[in-house]
Amino acid sequence: MSVEDRTAGAPDAPLPAGRVRIRTEPSLPAITAQAVNGRSAHETREAVFDIRDLAAYYGANCALAGTTLRIYRNLVTAVIGPSGCGKSTFIRSLNRMNDAIPGFRVTGQIQYHGHDVYGSRANRVEVRRRIGMVFQKPNPFPKSIFDNVAWAPRNLGMKRRLADRVEQALIQAALWDEVKDRLHDSALGLSGGQQQRLCIARAIAVEPDVLLLDEPASALDPVSTASIEDLMHNLKHRFTIVIVTHNMQQAARVADRTAFFSLDTAGPERFGTLVEYGDTETIFRGASDSRTRDYVAGRFG
Amino acid sequence: MLFGLCAVAGVIVVLTLVDVVYQLASNGSEAINRFGLGFLIHTAWKPGFNTEGAGALIYGTAFSSLIALVLAAPLGIAIGLYLSMMAPRRVRAVVGPLVEMLAAVPSIIYGFWGLVVLVPFVDHLEPGLHSALGFIPLFGQPTTTGISLLSAGIVLAVMVLPIISALSRDLFLTVPRELKEGAEALGATRWEVIRGIVLPSTASGVGAAVVLGLGRALGEAIAVSFVIGDVSAIHGSVFQPASTAAERIANQFQGPVNALHLSAMFYVGLVLVAIGMLTSIAARMIAGRFDVQRTIGTIY
Ligand SMILES: Nc1ncnc2c1ncn2[C@@H]1O[C@H](COP(=O)(O)OP(=O)(O)O)[C@@H](O)[C@H]1O
Numbered sequence: 001m002s003v004e005d006r007t008a009g010a011p012d013a014p015l016p017a018g019r020v021r022i023r024t025e026p027s028l029p030a031i032t033a034q035a036v037n038g039r040s041a042h043e044t045r046e047a048v049f050d051i052r053d054l055a056a057y058y059g060a061n062c063a064l065a066g067t068t069l070r071i072y073r074n075l076v077t078a079v080i081g082p083s084g085c086g087k088s089t090f091i092r093s094l095n096r097m098n099d100a101i102p103g104f105r106v107t108g109q110i111q112y113h114g115h116d117v118y119g120s121r122a123n124r125v126e127v128r129r130r131i132g133m134v135f136q137k138p139n140p141f142p143k144s145i146f147d148n149v150a151w152a153p154r155n156l157g158m159k160r161r162l163a164d165r166v167e168q169a170l171i172q173a174a175l176w177d178e179v180k181d182r183l184h185d186s187a188l189g190l191s192g193g194q195q196q197r198l199c200i201a202r203a204i205a206v207e208p209d210v211l212l213l214d215e216p217a218s219a220l221d222p223v224s225t226a227s228i229e230d231l232m233h234n235l236k237h238r239f240t241i242v243i244v245t246h247n248m249q250q251a252a253r254v255a256d257r258t259a260f261f262s263l264d265t266a267g268p269e270r271f272g273t274l275v276e277y278g279d280t281e282t283i284f285r286g287a288s289d290s291r292t293r294d295y296v297a298g299r300f301g
Numbered sequence: 302m303l304f305g306l307c308a309v310a311g312v313i314v315v316l317t318l319v320d321v322v323y324q325l326a327s328n329g330s331e332a333i334n335r336f337g338l339g340f341l342i343h344t345a346w347k348p349g350f351n352t353e354g355a356g357a358l359i360y361g362t363a364f365s366s367l368i369a370l371v372l373a374a375p376l377g378i379a380i381g382l383y384l385s386m387m388a389p390r391r392v393r394a395v396v397g398p399l400v401e402m403l404a405a406v407p408s409i410i411y412g413f414w415g416l417v418v419l420v421p422f423v424d425h426l427e428p429g430l431h432s433a434l435g436f437i438p439l440f441g442q443p444t445t446t447g448i449s450l451l452s453a454g455i456v457l458a459v460m461v462l463p464i465i466s467a468l469s470r471d472l473f474l475t476v477p478r479e480l481k482e483g484a485e486a487l488g489a490t491r492w493e494v495i496r497g498i499v500l501p502s503t504a505s506g507v508g509a510a511v512v513l514g515l516g517r518a519l520g521e522a523i524a525v526s527f528v529i530g531d532v533s534a535i536h537g538s539v540f541q542p543a544s545t546a547a548e549r550i551a552n553q554f555q556g557p558v559n560a561l562h563l564s565a566m567f568y569v570g571l572v573l574v575a576i577g578m579l580t581s582i583a584a585r586m587i588a589g590r591f592d593v594q595r596t597i598g599t600i601y
Pocket residue numbers: 058063082083084085086087088089090101272
């Protein structure tokens with residue numbers, strides 16, 4: 001497995017190789033995310049992920065099947081559904097976070113800007129460098145606040161104006177004011193909500209293209225949750241965001257598009273599957289599938 | 302009841318330690334009175350002339366253990382990293398226990414192995430090392446036997462390797478998966494994760510593991526006695542024969558020339574116990590400073 005080879009430069013270059021610094025495009029003209037004049041939020045947007053018939057397995061167990069959807073640039077896409085329906089599996093497949101799990105495999109295709117994420121030429125490290133992830137449980141490194149944010153840029157050779165970069169990331173993560181006077185204190189001394197925002201700052205400091213958030217607020221108090229939700233609205237101008245959430249109000253508040261996953265049964269097998277995907281408005285107000293309607297109305301899950 | 306039992310066990314441990322020190326000091330009193338603290342720096346060891354000094358022994362002990370650590374620490378940490386983070390599960394399941402078994406091989410067997418395999422090998426190695434690195438005094442003129450500090454250092458390295466690798470593997474396994482995933486999600490390579498996250502968060506524990514390995518090397522007698530030559534001399538070159546404190550006692554305790562000779566060996570023993578205690582305290586301090594004592598405590 002030589003997936004860590006970052007320099008494979010192929011003619012049909014899958015993901016531009018090497019530690020290329022991707023400049024984040026200036027935000028698109030302010031099209032409000034919600035449907036405007038009956039136009040769907042995504043219509044004018046480029047697809048960042050084009051996922052076709054994705055299925056994921058842990059050994060012989062199928063956790064997710066038949067998932068086909070597109071995720072659009074500079075939108076917040078929420079993934080909702082009952083627990084165990086494969087939300088984490090899905091989102092972790094997008095940046096190959098599950099590669100290290102023995103027996104994990106995917107079938108189908110995930111195209112990221114036209115490049116096959118699981119293609120033989122794709123580089124797992126490079127994939128994750130462009131597609132950052134924030135986890136359910138805040139996981140700051142046992143380092144100073146500054147070093148938490150500066151660590152990855154240093155690795156990537158982004159050493160110029162590092163202090164500025166750290167400051168910008170912390171500002172964008174709405175944490176700067178709270179930590180600017182103690183940047184060199186341990187990150188472990190921060191509150192849970194601050195730690196989670198630090199993890200977001202850490203992720204955006206390397207200027208990824210996509211931010212994946214797996215239930216980022218589920219371990220936090222309501223105030224911290226609200227501040228993370230506010231963040232989503234600002235961050236989507238710079239990043240494409242996919243957020244898994246257990247909390248339907250949260251999805252309704254932050255997401256432009258919502259994908260509803262549910263558990264399906266085929267004989268003895270139970271696996272997650274995508275039931276419905278569309279504008280958040282539609283999913284919450286006029287879903288076409290009765291399971292979606294039941295779920296968003298809180299009738300199960 | 303259980304508390305009483307534990308208290309008794311604790312008292313027994315303390316009493317044993319106190320008695321060990323007492324026995325060494327009282328049996329060594331003749332040498333202690335005669336040589337005083339000068340014993341620690343005088344190098345001549347001539348039992349026939351009533352002249353004994355532990356200087357060369359302490360030097361040989363420190364030098365051979367240092368060689369052992371220089372070889373075994375990086376290798377052991379590398380093995381620990383491999384077993385905890387890189388090896389496929391099957392390899393891990395086979396190699397892990399094998400490494401631990403290395404620690405269960407009796408030291409006399411390492412002595413045999415050293416004499417039969419290592420000493421001739423080192424003998425072949427010496428000329429090459431000397432011609433390549435001879436400008437460093439460490440690699441002086443080759444001798445003709447292979448019996449040397451280097452051989453002793455290598456035998457000791459093999460003996461402490463399982464300690465360092467098994468302990469560091471277990472330490473690396475304690476690094477939370479969330480931390481490693483957090484680093485990977487930022488596009489870090491495996492090496493960056495190791496260098497930036499795994500090693501820093503286990504550094505103190507690994508340091509303590511190395512010092513525990515050192516403790517083992519410092520006190521090893523039998524295996525070393527096979528390959529070091531038991532010569533009381535201080536040489537800069539690793540190709541020269543030498544002696545260590547423990548090895549000297551093992552070699553000469555059976556046939557002391559006179560009472561003073563015997564007493565001097567008890568004194569050497571006392572010095573060795575002191576060195577061992579200092580090492581153990583050092584390990585605790587290194588581990589304790591970073592609050593990983595508990596980890597070390599549970600795995601060692
Ligand atoms: N590391 C794993 N090994 C084996 N099975 C797993 C693993 N992670 C998740 N699963 C299984 O995959 C299914 C989906 O889990 P997950 O994606 O975590 O769901 P969700 O995030 O929606 O709660 C569950 O049945 C779970 O047991």
